Amino acid sequence: MKPCLLAVEDEVSEIAARQMIEIYSHLQVLECYGKKGFGYLKANISKFQRASRQMPYFVLTDLDQYPCATALKEDWKIVSTPSILCFASRFAQSNLG
Amino acid sequence: MDISLGERVFIVGANASGKSNLIDVFRFLRDIAKQQGGGLQKAIEERDGLSKIRCLAARKYPDVEIELHLSDGDKAKPTWKYAIGIRQEARGHREPYLAFEKVWKGESLILTRPNDDDKQDKERLKQTHLEQINSNGDFREIAHFFESIDYIHLVPQLLKFPNAFVGKALEGDPFGKEFLQRVVRTPEKTRNARLKKIEEGLRLAVPQLKALQIEKDELGFPHLEAIYEHWKHAGAKQREDQFSDGTLRLIGLLWALLESESLLLLEEPELSLNTGIVKQLAGLIHRMQREKKRQVLISTHSADLLGEGVGGEETLLLQTTREGTEVRQAVSIEEVRVMLESGFSVGEAVMPKVTPPNIAKLSLGL
Numbered sequence: 001m002k003p004c005l006l007a008v009e010d011e012v013s014e015i016a017a018r019q020m021i022e023i024y025s026h027l028q029v030l031e032c033y034g035k036k037g038f039g040y041l042k043a044n045i046s047k048f049q050r051a052s053r054q055m056p057y058f059v060l061t062d063l064d065q066y067p068c069a070t071a072l073k074e075d076w077k078i079v080s081t082p083s084i085l086c087f088a089s090r091f092a093q094s095n096l097g
Numbered sequence: 098m099d100i101s102l103g104e105r106v107f108i109v110g111a112n113a114s115g116k117s118n119l120i121d122v123f124r125f126l127r128d129i130a131k132q133q134g135g136g137l138q139k140a141i142e143e144r145d146g147l148s149k150i151r152c153l154a155a156r157k158y159p160d161v162e163i164e165l166h167l168s169d170g171d172k173a174k175p176t177w178k179y180a181i182g183i184r185q186e187a188r189g190h191r192e193p194y195l196a197f198e199k200v201w202k203g204e205s206l207i208l209t210r211p212n213d214d215d216k217q218d219k220e221r222l223k224q225t226h227l228e229q230i231n232s233n234g235d236f237r238e239i240a241h242f243f244e245s246i247d248y249i250h251l252v253p254q255l256l257k258f259p260n261a262f263v264g265k266a267l268e269g270d271p272f273g274k275e276f277l278q279r280v281v282r283t284p285e286k287t288r289n290a291r292l293k294k295i296e297e298g299l300r301l302a303v304p305q306l307k308a309l310q311i312e313k314d315e316l317g318f319p320h321l322e323a324i325y326e327h328w329k330h331a332g333a334k335q336r337e338d339q340f341s342d343g344t345l346r347l348i349g350l351l352w353a354l355l356e357s358e359s360l361l362l363l364e365e366p367e368l369s370l371n372t373g374i375v376k377q378l379a380g381l382i383h384r385m386q387r388e389k390k391r392q393v394l395i396s397t398h399s400a401d402l403l404g405e406g407v408g409g410e411e412t413l414l415l416q417t418t419r420e421g422t423e424v425r426q427a428v429s430i431e432e433v434r435v436m437l438e439s440g441f442s443v444g445e446a447v448m449p450k451v452t453p454p455n456i457a458k459l460s461l462g463l
Contacts, residue, residue: 005432030432031449033441044441051439055432
């Protein structure tokens with residue numbers, strides 16, 4: 001299995017993200033970073049992107065006040081690369097929180 | 098475990114992963130080499146016997162073995178190598194004795210025990226040659242080095258209320274019960290120069306504190322005194338029992354950094370300190386170490402301590418397994434390397450690796 005890294009807002013998001021990765025990919029999570037709220041993810045998103053050049057990175061954050069994932073990606077200045085998947089969702093909180 | 102130790106080494110790991118035990122390897126060697134009140138038997142006895150020194154996950158009763166390579170720099174070839182193996186008598190008093198003791202000068206083996214004398218008189222194996230002046234002449238440099246290893250883990254309450262903790266201070270006073278006596282015993286000129294430096298350092302952390310000095314009370318007991326500036330022109334005089342825990346720990350840490358001439362072992366120097374100060378500690382240690390050219394080993398739980406200026410190659414990660422603890426250089430772990438190369442600090446990259454996986458449940462379980 002190919003290794004990947006994960007960054008999330010909190011423990012609940014981590015469980016959701018690990019489930020998604022396990023079910024929908026052939027990646028193995030080596031480590032989960034973050035878990036300090038969305039501010040940490042937003043402040044470090046450029047570093048996560050840099051890391052994704054070496055290893056696939058899965059970042060899961062909550063949409064909160066953003067109308068859609070595209071708006072969040074634009075605000076966070078996320079440049080799409082083949083190996084970073086920034087997944088913003090309301091699913092994590094409404095179903096697992 | 099086989100590890101390489103540079104000029105500055107940070108040791109990180111979860112609680113009970115063995116950080117203090119790793120540091121204790123060096124204290125153990127110091128206790129053997131100590132000329133006054135030292136020796137192999139005493140060093141083992143102080144640790145409650147060989148069974149308490151042996152790896153928890155050990156099967157049966159294996160020997161305890163330590164081998165140290167000493168060199169003048171990170172890349173230099175070892176000038177000295179010292180190795181000992183210790184085992185326990187199978188019956189009777191189950192006293193510990195040497196399975197072997199070896200010394201190399203460069204690549205030449207200059208001592209190997211048991212030798213013929215040891216074979217004739219097994220009692221000799223209860224002492225190392227390292228601890229005996231009559232026998233360590235050819236490698237006394239190693240004995241001096243081990244003997245001068247310094248360890249500090251200052252407990253502010255011991256310093257503030259020494260009378261509440263009866264009994265003599267532990268050998269070498271690692272917890273600072275007799276820290277003030279140690280300061281007083283230092284020649285006056287050196288002592289004042291150090292206190293002045295500490296005061297300068299302290300003013301960055303506790304700007305209100307000035308005029309740090311040592312004063313004796315009417316009974317002749319030494320006290321640390323300083324002026325705490327406030328709205329009154331003269332400020333207020335304070336003694337060590339009124340200092341904050343963080344201030345005392347910082348004083349102890351700075352004193353140790355100024356005093357130590359050899360390998361300095363620091364256990365969790367971040368305790369009681371404000372985050373802003375903790376972030377400065379690695380740089381402070383580096384500056385003071387560069388002046389003195391000695392080695393520092395630091396155990397920590399603080400991601401803030403492992404911030405800017407700390408490298409993955411100088412950080413050792415302790416991870417527990419069913420077979421005991423494994424030690425790895427942080428940078429040798431793929432995901433840590435990726436994180437470091439992407440601009441994250443060592444603290445950010447390694448701390449999730451030493452956090453127990455179910456720790457979040459602690460708050461739910463209580």
